Amino acid sequence: xxxxxxxxxxxxxxxxxxxxxxxxxxxxxxxxxxxxxxxxxxxxxxxxxxxxxxxxxxxxxxxxxxxxxxxxxxxxxxxxxxxxxxxxxxxxxxxxxxxxxxxxxxxxxxxxxxxxxxxxxxx
Numbered sequence: 001x002x003x004x005x006x007x008x009x010x011x012x013x014x015x016x017x018x019x020x021x022x023x024x025x026x027x028x029x030x031x032x033x034x035x036x037x038x039x040x041x042x043x044x045x046x047x048x049x050x051x052x053x054x055x056x057x058x059x060x061x062x063x064x065x066x067x068x069x070x071x072x073x074x075x076x077x078x079x080x081x082x083x084x085x086x087x088x089x090x091x092x093x094x095x096x097x098x099x100x101x102x103x104x105x106x107x108x109x110x111x112x113x114x115x116x117x118x119x120x121x122x123x
Contacts, residue, residue, distance in 0.1 A: 002050075002061045003032075006071035008123060009052050009059075014073065015116045021085065023078040023094045025122025035068035042066075085114045094118075 007030055014020040022029075035048045048068035050061045063069075078094055090105060090112045102121040104112045 002063055003030075003069065003071050004123070005052075005059070005061060006050075007073070008120075010071065010073040011116070011119050011123070012054070015119070019082055019085075020076075021080045021094075021114060021116055022073065022076065022119050022122075023080065024075060024097065024100060025119045026097065026100045029073065029075040031072045031074050032069040033072060035063065035070050036065060080114065086116075088114050090114055 007025075011022065011025065014022065035050060036042065036045060042065055045065035045068075048063045048065055050063070050070065052059045052061070080094065089110050091110070094114065095101060095105060100122055102112075102118045105118075
């Protein structure tokens with residue numbers, strides 16, 4: 001549950017703050033990093049808490065130290081970094097791994113439109 005939250009949050013922030021649409025969301029494009037501080041012994045960590053904020057809302061993810069990881073979004077090869085691209089036709093550059101391609105790309109082809117919803121399909 002914590003990893004899924006981090007994955008969804010990274011897509012939200014990328015879109016909201018930078019207008020980024022990834023277009024190739026899949027497990028292989030998320031890297032995991034330990035959330036533990038290496039200078040503190042593992043036995044000294046009762047819990048690991050990561051805080052994420054959106055506006056006035058703060059989300060706290062409490063994790064067992066043995067499973068405390070940070071999910072990082074990677075592989076921006078097919079991404080678009082323009083907020084004005086919403087509603088524009090999808091181009092060949094946004095077609096990715098076939099099994100991760102949203103159904104509307106396959107059904108509508110280049111009549112489908114760019115938008116953040118395509119990244120949500122990958123989750």
